[in-house]
Amino acid sequence: MGVEVDNKEPAVELTEAETELYDRQIRLWGLESQKRLRTAKILISGLNGLGAEVTKNIILSGVNSVTLHDIQVVTEEDFCSQFLAARESLGKNRAKASLERARALNPMVDISADTQPLEEKAAEFFGTFDVVLIIGQSNNELLRIDAICQELGVKFFAGDVWGMFGFYFASLQRHSYVEDVVKFKEVEAKPNQKAKFEKYAVPVQREVNYPAYSAWIDFDANAAGYQRQLKKDGPGVILLGVLQKFRTVHKRDPSYKSREADIGLLKAIRDELAPKSALSDNSLEVLFSQISPAVAVVGGVVAQEIIKVVTRMEAPHRNLFIFDPDTCAGYVQVIGG
Template sequence: MAAQARMRNAKVLLIHLGALGAEITKNLVLSGVGSLSLIDDSDVSSQDLDSQFFLGKAEVGTKRLVAAAPRIQDMNSRVELTIDTEHFGSKPDAYYQQFDLVIGTDLTSAEIIKINAITRRFNLPLFVAGLNGLSGYIFVDLIEFDATDEKLKSSVPTALGSVSQNRRITEVVEHYNEEQKKTFETIVTRNTYTPFEKVLREGTFKGKLTRRQLKRLTNAVPLTLALFEYPDGVGEVTPATLKEKALAKFVQLGLPTDQLQQIYVDQFAEQAGLEFAPVAAVIGGAVAQDVINILGKKQSPLNNFVVLDGITLDMHIFEL
């Protein structure tokens, strides 16, 4: 009940209602978030009709949010829905202070860096997600977040201290359940986060993964990071330039450069920024679920970078 109350009181901002934004919107509205504000200055295009479900042929050329808003509201009339058809970049920094959480979709790396600087200044949780055809990513910056989990006590009690680079158990409380006749542990884990710009420039797996884990790491991770090296978007991506940027990311991450596969380079160069509805459903579902978890202050959140590999269908979570 407490988690539901926090959800009903939450004010969330979502930037862009593309295929990914539509999936996140659907899931948040159906979950009962209290207030959802959408900002997007785009018009409905024919490509939108192939990748999302809030828009129809008759609305091509009209404002995307104006066309979609009635259908979004119909899913849950209790959600306070606000739309803004201005470009989010035209808003002053103070605009973001009214929200409890910000979600950005379909952003360039320069835009992510700018938004992340604002959310950190105002101590706001940030989720950023994007699609690259058969692959997609999620970046999370909650700055610092204490998550509470409960589990059955095992023969080895949970110990205080570091769990990983960005996660530390700060409190463990035992309690006995009379009905089940079992002892449980309530565990508080403090998650700290790295800002996007630092992840992009300094993120590495050196000293974090075993040699076997490094060899099994999907090419989708360094290639996703390499696409962020096009600061104004992915309109000029070619296999040759992408390969060069990917090899630099292999070095930064501490990965053997001979593991770069041309099939991945070609796929990412061809599909950079493309929206596929099934991939949007997977990435959008993961974002929305984590947003619901942190608004309810239940379960440990994602920390801090997620990549979906559309070739192997693996979805990896990394601390960078």
């Protein structure tokens, strides 16, 4: 539903250096949007390849601050896609190892590292951010953090990449944004000529309710309605459920070190959750490590959506994004009311 546009600008002014640095972005999405970015505080938890890709894009956009959170150390597997951690950082904490290159991307953004486990974080910690992105966590932990963000009015994203498969879920509560509605008006034409029309855009403020992260967990992928959609988009939601259950049960992700055994475990979970699904054996064989092309696509989309949320320009995707390894294409699945 369209309502009157709120034209109140953020109470912040860009410096001359910031205006020069972000000139191209200001031309793209406007000064007001850039000011909103300038005040935004972002938490990115999970500095694997996906976390590094989102971090890069968010820092370059010109936010106020980015907190990089991780308790894991850099491994050889990270070098498949994690470009912020240098080779000599092997064995060091991933968040700390990513600081130097992250800060070099944009000295005007305040960037810090946090290594305390998420489960030890109180609600007040998450309340200091405008947007929280959590990568690499179990459903139970994602549900806990989303519930905190719901209570505090903080925008929440969950995302991950396994091999060539990736996803993100947006839990934005009641989100308002401005959308340009295209209209046409008649312009004066010369005598005996057909009427002419020119196109113009009218900014309209809209509001949309986004369901909580629990909505996709409660989603019945075997229901008839989804089965019809499945024929069009593929069994991405089922694959996500399989991978999250693997993580919950085995306290880890599928690994190359135990590839054949893990494929067998994945098949068993698939057959338990959705025995009649179209999820093929081949789809379960490309879920190891994080492959750079998939990370680039999913990370680019996640960063784009975070920027949309902060600037309140255009409608963020609603609400589950899937990157399908079989088609190498992404699509959006609407989950919940």
